[in-house]
Amino acid sequence: MGVVRRFYFTAIALFVFLHITYSQADSLVLDTDHKEFLVGEIKKMERSVLEIDAPYGDENFKIKWSSIREIYTQSKFVVSIKDRIYRGRLASLPDQKIKIFDNDTIYATCKKDDIVYLNPFKEKFSDRFGAMVEAGFNVTKAQDLRQFSLRSSISYKTDKWTADASYNIIRSSQDNVEPVKRTDGLLNYRRILPKNWYLIGTIATLSNTEQRIDLRANSQLGIGKFILSSNRAYWGVKTGVNNNLERFSDDSSNRNTWEAYLGTEVNLYDIGDLNLSFLYMGYSGLTDTGRYRADINFDAKYDLPLDFFVRMGVSLNYDNQPAENASDTDYIVRTGIGWEW
Numbered sequence: 001m002g003v004v005r006r007f008y009f010t011a012i013a014l015f016v017f018l019h020i021t022y023s024q025a026d027s028l029v030l031d032t033d034h035k036e037f038l039v040g041e042i043k044k045m046e047r048s049v050l051e052i053d054a055p056y057g058d059e060n061f062k063i064k065w066s067s068i069r070e071i072y073t074q075s076k077f078v079v080s081i082k083d084r085i086y087r088g089r090l091a092s093l094p095d096q097k098i099k100i101f102d103n104d105t106i107y108a109t110c111k112k113d114d115i116v117y118l119n120p121f122k123e124k125f126s127d128r129f130g131a132m133v134e135a136g137f138n139v140t141k142a143q144d145l146r147q148f149s150l151r152s153s154i155s156y157k158t159d160k161w162t163a164d165a166s167y168n169i170i171r172s173s174q175d176n177v178e179p180v181k182r183t184d185g186l187l188n189y190r191r192i193l194p195k196n197w198y199l200i201g202t203i204a205t206l207s208n209t210e211q212r213i214d215l216r217a218n219s220q221l222g223i224g225k226f227i228l229s230s231n232r233a234y235w236g237v238k239t240g241v242n243n244n245l246e247r248f249s250d251d252s253s254n255r256n257t258w259e260a261y262l263g264t265e266v267n268l269y270d271i272g273d274l275n276l277s278f279l280y281m282g283y284s285g286l287t288d289t290g291r292y293r294a295d296i297n298f299d300a301k302y303d304l305p306l307d308f309f310v311r312m313g314v315s316l317n318y319d320n321q322p323a324e325n326a327s328d329t330d331y332i333v334r335t336g337i338g339w340e341w
Helices: 001-021
Strands: 026-030 035-044 049-053 061-064 068-072 077-081 084-095 096-104 105-111 115-120 129-140 147-156 161-174 177-192 195-206 212-227 233-248 254-270 275-285 292-303 308-319 329-340
Touching: 035 061, 049 212, 084 105, 147 329, 212 254
Parallel strands: none
Antiparallel strands: 026 035, 026 068, 035 049, 035 115, 049 061, 068 084, 077 084, 077 115, 084 096, 096 105, 129 147, 129 329, 147 161, 161 177, 177 195, 195 212, 212 233, 233 254, 254 275, 275 292, 292 308, 308 329
């Protein structure tokens, strides 16, 4: 009889434990032949990939958004649906639809594919941070070439505004050639507006030896819009004014001018573990008539396990009125391995 009692006690305790655990967890039904069921804590969904921390795995599971048949959450999320943002819980409905709700209030009902991203609605200051660091090092015997590159960024996100900063360096040396140095930094603040519009303020710095730029400091104010925003890709444009303060190796050619700018950015991420991004910024002189500058960046990033990645990037800077004895273009090609969190 004692064995039977212990069995029933253990079974009841296990039932209560599972009930409490599952009632506080988020759950997914996967689009497979057997309708697999996954329970855990959803960390985020962005770029068409949902990340969930399940108690029966050593690592977070990453699942394609298109592979999820149903979703039910107990925790609140910041939910982006094309041109609108909501805060609430999610529950699947028939015909591949999802409702965003809280208690008895339904905020919106939409198709599953209309959801662009999910971010947990977190109250803690530290929970809203993200960061990335990447390093590369190349050595060749020919002419004793040595090149080191570092890319880093940090971001902070809320449902009404975002801020991010980045810092990148290139150092290269080889026999019979002057050392190459390039450093750039960026600080962005974006205020989110309705209908996929946003206000943006940017401070950007650049120095490179190829164009004899000791310092280029840009201060920008503008407005932008996401023309395409989905869980497969996004495409945005922005325009505004820029104050361009430059100090060259030749002190006599320092400049302080105003420019109008037009930029566009495209990100593609529904291609397996590969992400592609393209950024173009064009500047036309307002006080320095006839001057045109352009900054172009292209990155191909492949995701690895444990939040590691490898990336190959190309950057080009063009100026039709460079400093005296300086090149009108500067470009770099870099590869590296990094980690993001």
